[in-house]
Amino acid sequence: MKTKNPVEIGKKVLQEEKKALEDLIDAVDENFQKAVELILNAEGKVIVTGMGKSGHIGQKIAATLASTGTPSFFLHPAEAVHGDLGMLSKGDVVLAISNSGETPELLAIIPTIKRWGHKIIGITNNKNSTLAKECDVHLFLNVKREACPLNLAPTSSSTSTLALGDALAVALLEMRGFTAEDFARFHPGGSLGKKLMKVEEIMHTGEELPLVKPETPLKETVIVMSEKGFGCAVAVDDSGMLAGIITDGDLRRFIKKGGSIDRSTTGEAMTKNPKTARKNMLVVEALELMERYNITVLPVVENGKPEGIIHMHDILKSGVI
Incomplete structure (x- = not known):
């Protein structure tokens, strides 16, 4: 046989x-x-x-x-x-x-x-x-x-x-x-559903936002940064438009250059025209932006005004990666 x-x-x-x-x-x-x-x-x-x-x-x-x-x-x-x-x-x-x-x-x-x-x-x-x-x-x-x-x-x-x-x-x-977004709606627990998650689904809003003014004394901004727990503060002008962002890294660089926390304003130490996210941006796109520019937090801006903030920790907790 x-x-x-x-x-x-x-x-x-x-x-x-x-x-x-x-x-x-x-x-x-x-x-x-x-x-x-x-x-x-x-x-x-x-x-x-x-x-x-x-x-x-x-x-x-x-x-x-x-x-x-x-x-x-x-x-x-x-x-x-x-x-x-x-x-x-x-x-x-x-x-x-x-x-x-x-x-x-x-x-x-x-x-x-x-x-x-x-x-x-x-x-x-x-x-x-x-x-x-x-x-x-x-x-x-x-x-x-x-x-x-x-x-x-x-x-x-x-x-x-x-x-x-x-x-x-x-x-x-x-x-x-x-569309792929429609597919994700029917698969909220699946990997595709997570990859198609929008920034607005995990961003922090309202009272959670660490908002200050450019003219806010820097020492007061440091307190806001500490209380809100994002390692940053978002500066807005009198009309609520984004003016800049100040992070822990900005503070260290400012002090290293001889700046004074007690005698300076937020505007002197902040980064103007920072990288931002949009509400309808995919979380994976926001992550790519953070990795490209080596940053851990992004203001979420619509029509020039900050509506939220997204941190690397939020992305990690979301399960997208």
Whole structure:
């Protein structure tokens, strides 16, 4: 008996599934556009349903749709016939998945779904199946054979179904003009959500701001810097416009040059035209600015007036890095 090579077997499976995806590309036609338009124009959600491996793939498709701007959830067909059909609401579109198009549990709920007036998008590998004939839009998988050597275990078909679901989700995402910021709103706990965090979400405002005037005696400014705990004070003129910033480093340099804390004003020691952040700036952009100029704090300025302050410690605590 010839010794089997797992690496060669693995490569063969991947080649088979690659071929299945190429065949799927050939099958994507005007029905795909109809499916996208049907979902875009729907007043409700997308209800994904399927049994077995199709059901597992369906759960992933529903999750991908929901996270990319198309409200969606998975409905198990066997549970649907025992009351879960009540989850459907007016205007919902049903995405039914069955490789054969003859799954009994799925076909059992189709008449009720149609009677209630819901549109159905079917995904099958059989154009002449019951599901293909009963749905409003049929998406054909065009899988010639499974990657399983017995041509039985769902392999190429499940991969193609998953890819088709991704294609639907991304097409809908682009048609809706869904942005990275929108994606982050649905993933507040994820790494992308953190990377897209805005400065205004973590900046200090109001009474926390260490505000002084350029004419404020330097010794009083030192007290403000100590009380507020940011290692700096932001100087504003009489109209509230940013005039400068004074940091611990500015103080040390001022004293080293012979300046006097007791006899000087803040304006004499402060840095004019300092680097600033904006409220809608990404936190990672503010961090890049701090690292580039070797500073640890930025005034947050809108229309020339300081509205907040962001410190390196705030960025570290935010989890962005």
